[in-house]
Amino acid sequence: MRIAIPRLGRILLVAIQQDLSDDEALEFQSNLLSTIAEIEALGVVVDISALDVVDSFMARVINDTASMARLLGAEVIVCGIQPFVALTLVEMGRGLLGADCTFNLEQGLKSLQRRIASRGDYTLAEETNELII
């Protein structure tokens, strides 16, 4: 299955709707990365509220994707982590280091906007016009 990556201005929204196989997870990672690079995204919100189980591989993919996105200059927010998933991640000794987490998509977008507004490139005219406020 291919995960759609809709755009909101220079923000990308990704919702992982079902459990991914390892290959699918890696494909999603590279698609997201090339899209970030292509549109010079300022932020990414990854919604994983549909995931009931996150194994260690998936946790690593989400983590890696977050740090890669950050290296490409995008702010990353992961939202909708289920309590059980959070427990698993902590048990595995994996916080989501590369990203901030929020409870739901709305908070995720708000928090992302705050973070982008505090960035230096927010002062560049084009960027501000492209943001959703």
Add this chain to the structure above:
Amino acid sequence: MSIHHLVALDRLLSRERTQIHENWVSEILTSWSTLHPNTFDVVEMRQHTSHLLEEIAKIFSAYPGVGLWEFGQTHPLVRIMSEFSASRAIAGFTPTETAQYVMCLKSVLILALIRELIESPTEMELNLAAVEDVIGRLTLVTFSAFVETRERIILQQSASLVELSTPVIRLWDQVLLLPLVGVIDTARARKFTGNLLEAITRYEASVTVIDVTGVPVFDIAVARHLMRTVDAAQLLGTRVVMTGLNPEGALTLTKLGITLPQVITRATLRSGVAEALALIGRRIVTVASSPS
């Protein structure tokens, strides 16, 4: 006291030298037929081969026997061949094409000898062995001279790569820019890191923008070099903004477990510069009465 066995070769090289030379040149032209005709001058080659044949004839007339013949570095033939080989290497010939030049003479001489000595196998054997010996060694000389020249060229290029300047640019008060372009190896990394640290202390820079848009290959080695540069810069108390990383670069760094938590990363130099200015409390604004 050496016994002179090579009557036949001597005879051939004096009586039929012109013919042998012609055959040799046409052999070379055949084997080089795929080459671009502008890469060598036929007239010049003729003179060169004729001179070479003269020297080879001298060797055969004083030939002491297989394995007894010394071929020092000062021998005129070695000199001629080395110079020729070096010039080919610079002109961009392949080692094979360069070696073929001498090898062609071997087949010409062998054919002539077989025709000449078809009646006396013993003598033929001696003469053939001598041809094998002399031309074989000449080929080796050609080859090693070729390789030496190539090595020298490679060394010069490596040296000039290190010299490829990586300027540290003063972008604004307290803001430095280090644009990295090209292949980053240990020597270059050491050089630009040194330059950068010096500039940071001289200008008391509080922000350094490192732009890696021009770095084509982002492998483990490059990542490590950059990590060192970033760490050293941060030790001096400057904030580092890294710009222009491509997806492959991001992938490499992450796979290595390098997340650069204290480095601000931006997609383009443009947003990197905006970030650096924001860090020193400046920003670029539109002036109402712009002259343009």
